[in-house]
Amino acid sequence: xxxxxxxxxxxIGISDQTNLTNLSGDKKAWPVYITIGNLPxxxxxxxxxxxxxxxxxxxxxxxxxxxxxxxxxxxKINADxxxxxxxxxxxxxPDVAHVGIPIDCAEGKVRLCLPILSAWIADHMENVAxxxxxxxxxxKCQVLTNELGxxxxxx
Amino acid sequence: MPxxxxxxxxxxxxxxxxxxHLRTAHASLDIVLGSTVQYNNTQTGELRNAxxxxxxxxxxxxxxxxxxxxxDAFCPDIAYESAAEVFNTTSASARxxxxxxxAGEVIGDVAxxxxxHSNQCADPWALFNSAEGCKxxxxxxxxxxxxxxxxxxFSSGLGNAESVAYSSMHLLENHLRFLxxxxxxxxxxxxQVEDGQRTLPFFYCDVVGCVRNLLCQIAYGDDLIYVPxxxxxxxxxxxxxxxxxxxxxxDLQVEHLSRTLVxxxxxx
Numbered sequence: 001x002x003x004x005x006x007x008x009x010x011x012i013g014i015s016d017q018t019n020l021t022n023l024s025g026d027k028k029a030w031p032v033y034i035t036i037g038n039l040p041x042x043x044x045x046x047x048x049x050x051x052x053x054x055x056x057x058x059x060x061x062x063x064x065x066x067x068x069x070x071x072x073x074x075x076k077i078n079a080d081x082x083x084x085x086x087x088x089x090x091x092x093x094p095d096v097a098h099v100g101i102p103i104d105c106a107e108g109k110v111r112l113c114l115p116i117l118s119a120w121i122a123d124h125m126e127n128v129a130x131x132x133x134x135x136x137x138x139x140k141c142q143v144l145t146n147e148l149g150x151x152x153x154x155x
Numbered sequence: 156m157p158x159x160x161x162x163x164x165x166x167x168x169x170x171x172x173x174x175x176h177l178r179t180a181h182a183s184l185d186i187v188l189g190s191t192v193q194y195n196n197t198q199t200g201e202l203r204n205a206x207x208x209x210x211x212x213x214x215x216x217x218x219x220x221x222x223x224x225x226x227d228a229f230c231p232d233i234a235y236e237s238a239a240e241v242f243n244t245t246s247a248s249a250r251x252x253x254x255x256x257x258a259g260e261v262i263g264d265v266a267x268x269x270x271x272h273s274n275q276c277a278d279p280w281a282l283f284n285s286a287e288g289c290k291x292x293x294x295x296x297x298x299x300x301x302x303x304x305x306x307x308x309f310s311s312g313l314g315n316a317e318s319v320a321y322s323s324m325h326l327l328e329n330h331l332r333f334l335x336x337x338x339x340x341x342x343x344x345x346x347q348v349e350d351g352q353r354t355l356p357f358f359y360c361d362v363v364g365c366v367r368n369l370l371c372q373i374a375y376g377d378d379l380i381y382v383p384x385x386x387x388x389x390x391x392x393x394x395x396x397x398x399x400x401x402x403x404x405x406d407l408q409v410e411h412l413s414r415t416l417v418x419x420x421x422x423x
Binding site: 002004005006007008009010011032034035036037038039040041043048049051053054055056057058059060061074077078081084085088089090096101102103104105106107108109110111112113115116118119 | 165258264268269350351357359365368369370371372373374375379407
């Protein structure tokens with residue numbers, strides 16, 4: 001059970017790999033941003049509110065060819081490395097998600113807060129990179145490739 | 156030099172704009188420091204219908220802040236469910252209510268919170284002695300004058316250090332840090348990772364530090380939500396709007412917290 005009176009702080013992560021230069025080294029950056037779900041979405045998503053903070057700049061491995069077997073092995077190593085980096089960033093203090101930590105809040109009060117990673121905003125190619133998936137795989141379920149889109153629902 | 160308002164979380168490149176903002180937007184400090192989340196009717200168990208006519212202006216569709224009620228109230232045709240209401244409906248809901256009553260509980264006060272922010276509102280130019288100091292610092296920074304150039308500017312006697320309250324770039328940087336007291340939580344660390352062939356650098360901040368920085372921003376004081384809540388329309392259907400109205404937040408306050416702050420949770 002959560003500690004009595006605990007305050008759940010919903011952490012939302014955002015990441016997207018982005019090009020910095022074209023035809024001059026193909027430099028890329030891989031920023032990760034963070035915000036909290038305790039803010040209303042209108043406040044959170046407003047650029048002027050500055051509610052999204054930069055959290056990390058992930059390491060970017062060099063380009064690899066698809067044909068080489070050695071490169072395929074290296075790609076697997078890179079995916080594992082990326083997982084390790086995320087564990088380092090998000091699990092530096094795993095006790096805070098169980099026991100909680102006192103955090104000063106905006107109105108001058110202190111609350112026992114439990115920051116918990118709850119959501120991650122990313123496009124499909126970002127999910128592919130983060131979860132080490134094939135590009136034609138679903139990041140949510142184990143549906144077959146030829147059945148993608150069959151569970152579509154209209155709202 | 157950009158000036159950052161602690162109460163609206165906006166940055167101003169010109170001191171005049173910052174001063175005008177302080178005069179107009181923060182004429183009354185009570186609005187900023189007002190308590191945000193209050194559940195006055197949790198013991199009565201009465202369903203409350205938010206009345207739009209009683210509400211005050213708000214930027215958020217789901218949080219119109221009706222006077223006397225919760226600041227994160229919903230649209231008029233939505234009935235709100237307090238802790239006691241949940242308890243009186245079904246047993247499944249009652250389980251949710253157990254921790255709902257004590258979620259977001261205050262365990263203490265921030266030391267010298269009122270004094271510090273009252274003083275800052277009373278004299279926003281205290282760091283610089285005057286608006287001129289802020290304007291001159293803004294001009295030096297915006298003009299991309301080097302640190303050496305700023306030091307030479309004051310050492311040569313061109314700048315009146317007494318009126319601007321700084322006589323070197325070092326002191327000016329200290330003033331800038333004081334303008335954003337929560338920047339201490341956003342320290343960057345450098346890490347290195349081996350991928351078998353090479354060493355790749357990466358940079359990161361402390362997650363908890365980022366959370367602290369966001370939660371202590373006074374500009375969000377009226378908007379922060381500390382407790383989950385069920386929102387229902389008149390027919391009893393659950394309305395999912397913000398994250399605090401989601402079922403899983405309800406469940407998490409009751410069920411065992413098995414998930415941890417690790418990357419594996421992303422695979423859910």
